[in-house]
Amino acid sequence: MSASKKWADVSTELIKDPNNFKLWQRLIESAEYNDKQGISKSTPWDKLEILRTSYHKFLERYPYCYRYWVRLAEWEFKLGEDAAKAIEVFQRGLQHLRCCIELWHEYLKFRVDTISDDVEQVLAIFEEARRSIGNHFYSYEFYSLYLGFLDTYATEKNQFKRKYYILLRIVLEVPMYHYEYFYRKWFELIRDIADPRIVSDQELKYIVSERDWQRGERNKLVMQLKKTFTDAYTAAQNRVYELYHFERQFKRQYHDVRIISRQQLDAWLEYFDFLELKNYPVSVIEMNYNRYLYICANYPQAWTKFADYYIFHQRYNSARQVLIRGWKYLGNDEVLIKLIDVEIFLKQFLRARDLITNYLQYTISVPIAIYEKLLNVEHIVDARDEHLLALFKEIIQETQNDWFFNVLTYYAIDREKKVAFLKEMDEFKGHKYYDMAVAMFS
Numbered sequence: 001m002s003a004s005k006k007w008a009d010v011s012t013e014l015i016k017d018p019n020n021f022k023l024w025q026r027l028i029e030s031a032e033y034n035d036k037q038g039i040s041k042s043t044p045w046d047k048l049e050i051l052r053t054s055y056h057k058f059l060e061r062y063p064y065c066y067r068y069w070v071r072l073a074e075w076e077f078k079l080g081e082d083a084a085k086a087i088e089v090f091q092r093g094l095q096h097l098r099c100c101i102e103l104w105h106e107y108l109k110f111r112v113d114t115i116s117d118d119v120e121q122v123l124a125i126f127e128e129a130r131r132s133i134g135n136h137f138y139s140y141e142f143y144s145l146y147l148g149f150l151d152t153y154a155t156e157k158n159q160f161k162r163k164y165y166i167l168l169r170i171v172l173e174v175p176m177y178h179y180e181y182f183y184r185k186w187f188e189l190i191r192d193i194a195d196p197r198i199v200s201d202q203e204l205k206y207i208v209s210e211r212d213w214q215r216g217e218r219n220k221l222v223m224q225l226k227k228t229f230t231d232a233y234t235a236a237q238n239r240v241y242e243l244y245h246f247e248r249q250f251k252r253q254y255h256d257v258r259i260i261s262r263q264q265l266d267a268w269l270e271y272f273d274f275l276e277l278k279n280y281p282v283s284v285i286e287m288n289y290n291r292y293l294y295i296c297a298n299y300p301q302a303w304t305k306f307a308d309y310y311i312f313h314q315r316y317n318s319a320r321q322v323l324i325r326g327w328k329y330l331g332n333d334e335v336l337i338k339l340i341d342v343e344i345f346l347k348q349f350l351r352a353r354d355l356i357t358n359y360l361q362y363t364i365s366v367p368i369a370i371y372e373k374l375l376n377v378e379h380i381v382d383a384r385d386e387h388l389l390a391l392f393k394e395i396i397q398e399t400q401n402d403w404f405f406n407v408l409t410y411y412a413i414d415r416e417k418k419v420a421f422l423k424e425m426d427e428f429k430g431h432k433y434y435d436m437a438v439a440m441f442s
Helices: 005-016 020-033 044-063 066-080 083-097 101-113 120-135 138-153 160-171 179-193 201-205 216-246 260-277 282-295 300-312 316-330 335-344 349-362 369-382 385-397 403-408 415-424 434-442
Strands: none
Touching: 005 020, 020 044, 044 066, 066 083, 066 101, 083 101, 101 138, 101 179, 120 138, 120 282, 138 160, 138 179, 160 179, 160 201, 179 201, 179 216, 179 369, 216 260, 260 282, 260 300, 282 300, 300 316, 300 335, 300 349, 316 335, 316 369, 335 349, 349 369, 369 385, 369 403, 385 415, 403 415, 403 434
């Protein structure tokens, strides 16, 4: 590929500083800038590949930056006028950002804007989105888009009108920031029920059950519905205010590498405690944990906190998947140790050992806790005294850390073998934990 000078310069800087987020941003900008020539359909193939490669490499490293998935999808559509490639980009992004309402909204807008004869397919995507982000506190734009789609493409055959009324009724149950907008639409609909020229008998069946409708005249039905949903409005208002107490503390609703205040991080933890205390559905709690991850992905405690939620509810495989994602993204030993603990609990000892040995193979500065986990796992896999003492010797010589003589006292190894081992390692005489171990076994 023939790279522009600016792009080549930034690439060289990135080799020296691969964790510099601003450099990654500049890499994409330089690919788009293309030495003042910009990017268009007529741009040579090799320059287009540089643009794509820049985005792909960026998103491999920062998959939670939803705006870049959107920008890449827009480029693919602009350069090829082929919705398929753009759709593929959106779908790849949603594999990482399943509960990202911003990415879903952009994807759905794109599908509606490029719709042809795939109306039913787009409906299925809206429903898929609703399962993922339908309980989001800021789901107003999503539901507005969904209702608009149903209203626009409604025919007698596809029953979208019926789906429209059902969805509008469902939305009333969602505690969201702009709840009043949907209640206004519902109360307008209730008002219109009185006039059969506006709401036909067929449409009325979609709004209320036929049994309720047959009990009396339309005017009486309007009064009943007004009372019922006035009470529902008050209940919804109270729930929204409760959630808003927490939501207003979250100043950032997207992923960024900048530091998040301690107050916001603590507010998230208080939010989860509140949701569980109030017995919110599991789907709501999981969706908000995913929001928390996207926003706080650079913080190891975000991954371990989500895993702890699953562990508490005995959903160990789900905890494992969260920690695997966190380990791949952060490469943080705190997340790795938590993952190893889960594997040990699930009796996946060889998998736990593989995680540790792979880490040791590619890491220069290894935390003591990782070595302690290795000893723990090896003791389970092969409890022979000789095997453990050989491992202790290797670790102590590798780390030159006498703390492991203290760890040695935790294991039920034959006393005489321990004494012989300590004599063999007498080069550490005078070190605190070596002398303590000698005193214990002498």
